[in-house]
Amino acid sequence: xxxxxxxxxxGPRRDPNTIAYTxxxxxxxxxxxxxQVATGGNSSFIISVAGDAGVYxxxxxxxxxxxxxAGLLDLGYAAFFAIGAYTYAFLASxxxxxxxxxxxxxxPFWIVLLIAMFIAASFGVxxxxxxxxxxxxxxxxxxxxxxxxxxxxxxxxxxxxxGVNGISALDIPSLPLWIQGPWAGAPFxxxxxxxxxxxxxxxxxxxxxxxICVILVRNLHRSRLGRAWMAVREDExxxxxxxxxxxxxxxxxxxxxxxxxxxAGTYYGAKLxxxxxxxxxxxxxxxxxxMVVLGGMGNIPGVITxxxxxxxxIFIFLPQLPEYATGFVTSVGLGDLTRSNGDFPxxxxxxxxxxxxxxxxxxxxVMLVRPQGLLPSREREQELQKGTHEDTTIVDVNAETA
Amino acid sequence: MGTIGEAVRRRRSDLRTxxxxxxxxxxLIVVVAGFLILLTTRVIDHGPSYFLQILAFxxxxxxxxxxxxxxxxxxxGIIELINFAHGDVFAFGTFLSASLLPIVGLNEGEPFVLxxxxxxxxxxxxxxxxxxxxxxxxERVAYRPLRHAPRLAPLITAVGMSFFLEGALFLxxxxxxxxxxxxxxxxxxxxxxxxxxxKELIVIAVSIILVIALALFVDRSRLGKAMRATxxxxxAAQLMGIDIDQTIAATFFIGALLAGAGGTMFGLYYGTSVxxxxxxxxxxxxxAAVFGGIGNIYxxxxxxxxxGMIQSFWDGYFDSAWTQVIIFVILxxxxxxxxxxxxxxxxxxx
Numbered sequence: 001x002x003x004x005x006x007x008x009x010x011g012p013r014r015d016p017n018t019i020a021y022t023x024x025x026x027x028x029x030x031x032x033x034x035x036q037v038a039t040g041g042n043s044s045f046i047i048s049v050a051g052d053a054g055v056y057x058x059x060x061x062x063x064x065x066x067x068x069x070a071g072l073l074d075l076g077y078a079a080f081f082a083i084g085a086y087t088y089a090f091l092a093s094x095x096x097x098x099x100x101x102x103x104x105x106x107x108p109f110w111i112v113l114l115i116a117m118f119i120a121a122s123f124g125v126x127x128x129x130x131x132x133x134x135x136x137x138x139x140x141x142x143x144x145x146x147x148x149x150x151x152x153x154x155x156x157x158x159x160x161x162x163g164v165n166g167i168s169a170l171d172i173p174s175l176p177l178w179i180q181g182p183w184a185g186a187p188f189x190x191x192x193x194x195x196x197x198x199x200x201x202x203x204x205x206x207x208x209x210x211x212i213c214v215i216l217v218r219n220l221h222r223s224r225l226g227r228a229w230m231a232v233r234e235d236e237x238x239x240x241x242x243x244x245x246x247x248x249x250x251x252x253x254x255x256x257x258x259x260x261x262x263x264a265g266t267y268y269g270a271k272l273x274x275x276x277x278x279x280x281x282x283x284x285x286x287x288x289x290x291m292v293v294l295g296g297m298g299n300i301p302g303v304i305t306x307x308x309x310x311x312x313x314i315f316i317f318l319p320q321l322p323e324y325a326t327g328f329v330t331s332v333g334l335g336d337l338t339r340s341n342g343d344f345p346x347x348x349x350x351x352x353x354x355x356x357x358x359x360x361x362x363x364x365x366v367m368l369v370r371p372q373g374l375l376p377s378r379e380r381e382q383e384l385q386k387g388t389h390e391d392t393t394i395v396d397v398n399a400e401t402a
Numbered sequence: 403m404g405t406i407g408e409a410v411r412r413r414r415s416d417l418r419t420x421x422x423x424x425x426x427x428x429x430l431i432v433v434v435a436g437f438l439i440l441l442t443t444r445v446i447d448h449g450p451s452y453f454l455q456i457l458a459f460x461x462x463x464x465x466x467x468x469x470x471x472x473x474x475x476x477x478x479g480i481i482e483l484i485n486f487a488h489g490d491v492f493a494f495g496t497f498l499s500a501s502l503l504p505i506v507g508l509n510e511g512e513p514f515v516l517x518x519x520x521x522x523x524x525x526x527x528x529x530x531x532x533x534x535x536x537x538x539x540x541e542r543v544a545y546r547p548l549r550h551a552p553r554l555a556p557l558i559t560a561v562g563m564s565f566f567l568e569g570a571l572f573l574x575x576x577x578x579x580x581x582x583x584x585x586x587x588x589x590x591x592x593x594x595x596x597x598x599x600x601k602e603l604i605v606i607a608v609s610i611i612l613v614i615a616l617a618l619f620v621d622r623s624r625l626g627k628a629m630r631a632t633x634x635x636x637x638a639a640q641l642m643g644i645d646i647d648q649t650i651a652a653t654f655f656i657g658a659l660l661a662g663a664g665g666t667m668f669g670l671y672y673g674t675s676v677x678x679x680x681x682x683x684x685x686x687x688x689x690a691a692v693f694g695g696i697g698n699i700y701x702x703x704x705x706x707x708x709x710g711m712i713q714s715f716w717d718g719y720f721d722s723a724w725t726q727v728i729i730f731v732i733l734x735x736x737x738x739x740x741x742x743x744x745x746x747x748x749x750x751x752x
Contacts, residue, residue: 073557130738137484138737140557141688144486145730148685156723233552282681286565293558350573357569363562364544367555383552 020301020375021214028207032200048199053311054206055268060291060307061213061300062260067289068298068380069221070253071233072132073140076147077288080120080258082280084265086154087116089167089275099160109173109196113266120262124255132250139254147285155277166276172197173270175205202271209267213260214300220256221300229253234383283356287314290359293366296373298380305375318355322348430739444719451595452718460714461707462602462671465609468706469664470687472616472699473537473657479697480633480653483545486560489684490567491537491658495665496675497571499529500582510583518585526666533662534655541654546647564680571677579676582669605667612663613703616656620699629653633697682726686713689733695743705743 031050035043059081066074089095091112096104107115131142154161161167178194178201180186196202220226228249231239240246269275287310295306326348366373372381445453470492477485503509506521544559590599620626628649631639640646668683669675686709694705709729716725736743 067554071552071554073554073561075561127734130734134737134741137482137553137557138692140561141484141685141692142733142737145685145689145733148682149727149730152723152727156721156727233554286561289558289561297554353573353576354569356565356572360562360564360566360569364559364566367559367562368544368547371551371555 017299017301020305024301024304025211028210032203044199047203049316051199051202051206051271052268052315053308054203054210055264055271056288056291056311057210057304057307058213058264058267059261059288060295060303061210061217062257062264063288063292064298064300064303065217065220065260066253066257067292068296068303068377069226069229069233070250071229072250072254073137074143074254074257075140075282075285075289076143076145076150077257077261078280078282078284079143079147079150080123080261081265081268081284082150082154082275082277083120083123084116084262085269085275085280086161086167086265087119087262088112088266088269089170091115092171092270093167093169095162095167098162106171109171109266109270113263116262116266117259118262120265121255121259124258125251128251128254132247132254144282147282151277151280154280161277164277166274166278168274170269170273170275172273173205196270206267213263214304218300225249225252230379286359286363290362294362294373296376296380299373299375299377302373302375302377306373309374314355318352322351325351427740430735433735433739441715441719448719454594454596454598456714456718458596458598458602459718460711462605463714464707464710465606466664466668466671466706467683467687467690467710467713468609468703469612469660469667470683471690471694471702471706471709472613473661474684474688475691475694475696475699475702476629476653476657478691479699480629480650481545481549483556483560484688485540485545485654485657486557486564486684487540487544487567488537488657488661489680489682489687490564490571491533491540491680492661492665492668492683492687493571493675493677493680494536494567495529495533495662496582496669496679497574497580497665497677498532498662499525499666500580500669500675502528503583503585508583508585510585512585514585514587522585526663529666530659530662533658533665537654537658537661538651541651546650564684568678568680571680575677577677579674582673582675584670584673586670601671605671608663608667612660616660617699617703619656625649625652685726686710686729689729689736692733693736693743695745698743698745701743701745704745708744 032043032047035046035050039046059077063074063077066072066077088109091105091107092109093106094104096102127142127146128139131139155163157163173196175194175196176192178191180189180191194201196205221229228239228244231242231244232246232249236246239249288307291307291310292303293306294310295304296302329347470489473488473491474485477483477488502525506524508518508521508525512518540563544563545556548556548559586601586604588599588601590597590602592598620629628639628644629652631642631644632646632649636646639649668679687706690705690709691702692705693709694701694703696702709732712732713725713729716722716728
C-alpha cells in the first residue's frame, strides 16, 4: 500500500492515465480469453454484448470532447447517433428500392463510416452555428430539442424511412483481408473478403477502432485546439481576450463530438443490421451523459471506465435484478409483493422502472459530492473543486479580521 | 465583469441593431409571413366555424403554456439557469391534482355545483403549494450548493433532477397515460357554429388572473423589487441588504406555483397526463420563454400564448405528428433571427 502511495507521489508530473490505459488495454485483450474460459466455450453471447458496450464507449469518448473538454452541454447526442445509423441504413441496404429513389445503394461499410461522420458533423455545424454565437447554455436546450426531433422525423417521414418499422437487413460489413486462427475455431490462414459476422470479429474490430479513436482524441486534447477548449471552458471572456476564436473553437468541439456519434451510429446499425426510430430517444442521450459525468469529465480513461460501469449496470445487472428480487421477496415470505396492487405494479416491474430515477440520482449526486467523477482529469478536478469551495475563503477572511 | 468582455458585447449588439440586425429581422418577417399565408389558405378551406373552434382551443392551450413559460423565464432571469426540472414540476402538478380531486370529493359524473367550485379551489391551492415546496427543495438541494461552480455543474444537476422527477412519476403511475377525472361542466355556448365550452373560459380566465397577479407582484411588492434587483446585479443587491438566497428561493416558489396551477388546468382541460409530459411540455414552454425574450415576464406570457396557439393551429390545420418538429424549428429560427425574443429585451449577461 505504501509503495503504491510512494509511486503516485514520486512523480507528480507522471501521467496517472498511463496505468489506466494499460489496465484497459490488457482487459480488452484478455477479455475474449477470459470469457471463453469462464463460460466454458460458449462465449459468443458475452463477446457480442461487449461489442455493443464498445458502441457506448465510442459515444462517451465523443461526448467527452463536447462536455468534458469544451464544457458544453449536449443533451441530444443520440440524434447524431441516429443520423449515423440511418446513413448506413440508406447507403448500405436494399431499402433504397422502396423509397422514391427506386434504387438500392450498397456502399462499403468503411466508406459509409466516413460519410456518416461527415453528415453528423455537418448537422452539428448547422445546429451549433446559430446557437453557439449566443450563450453556452442555450446549446443545452437546442440539442435537447434536436434530440427530440430527429427520431420523430425518421418516424414521420415514412415514405423514406418506413416509419416505426425502421429499416432492416443492412449489409454486413466486410474486410478485404483477415487473419484466421485457432481462436476462432479454424486453422491459420488469410481470408479474403472477410464478412464481419462473428461476435469475436466484431469485438476485435471494435477494439481496434476504439484504440484509434482514443489516440486521436488524446492528441486533440494536447493540441493547440485542446488548450483552446480548456481556456474557453474555464473563462470564455478571458479566452476571447487572449485571441481564441471562441465560437469557432466551440463549434469544432461540438461537431467533432457529433462526428463521433455518427461514427458510433454506423457501427451500431451494422452490428444490429436494423435501425428503428425507437432506439435513439432522450434516454440514450442521458445514459451517455451519465457515463461521462460519473466516469470523470475530461478524462478519457475515466469516461471509458464510466461507460463500461454504467453499461454493465443497465444492460447486464438491471435486466436480471427483477428476477433476483422476485426470488428474494418470495424466499423471505413477502410473496404478496410480487403481485400488482393498485398503483404498485409488483416488485419485478417496480425495479425495472427504477432506471430513470437512478440515473437522475447519479447525475445530481455526482455533481454535488464528486463533480470530478470517479477517475478525474487533474485540471478539471481543480476547476470544479474551486467552484464548490469558494464560500470557505470568505469565512477565512472574516476570521482574520476578527 | 471585465471591460474587454463589455466591449466585445457592445460590438455584438451593434451588429444586431445595425444593418445585419435589420436583415435578420426581415428574414424573420418573411418566414412568419410565409407561414401565415399557408395557414390562411387552409383556414379558408375549412370554413369559419372550424376556425373559431380552433381559436378557442388555441387560446386556452396558450394560456397553460404561458403559465409554465413564466417559471422558466423567472428562474433564468434571476440565476441564468435553465431549470430543466420545471417541466417535470408541472407534470407532477397534473399527477398530484388528479389524485387530490377524488380525495376532496370531486368525482367524474357528479353535477358541478357552487360547492364544487370551492373544493376545486382547494385542489388548486394545495397543488400549487406542494409544487412550490418541491421546486424550492430542488433549488436548495441541487442548485444552491453549486451557485459558484462552473456553469456546467448546475445545468447537469438540473437535467438530473428532471430525470429523477420523471423517474419518480414513472414509479408512481407507470408508463401508460393517466386518466384525469373530467369534473368541469361540459356546457358551452354556440357562436357561428363553434362551441365555446365553459372549460376554455375557465382556463383562459384563470391564466389571465394569474399572469396579472404575478406582474403586479413583481412590479409592486417589496419581494418583487428584490427579485428584479437580484436579477440585475446579484452582488450589488446583496450589498443593499437583500437576502439573495431567500429571494432566489422565492422565485423558484412562485414559478412553481404557476406551474402547479398550469398542471391542474392541463389535467382539467385535456383529461389526461403521462409521466414524461414535463419533457415535451417543458421544451415547448422554454421555446415560448425564449420567443418572448427570456428573463422578461410579459414576454413569457405573450410567448406562451403565441407558441400554444401555433401548436393548436398546427394540430388543427396540418399534420399533428409534425407539431413538435415545428415548435423546435421555431426555437432555432428565433435564436438565429432574433435571439433577444420578440419583446427585444436583453438577455441579462454577467
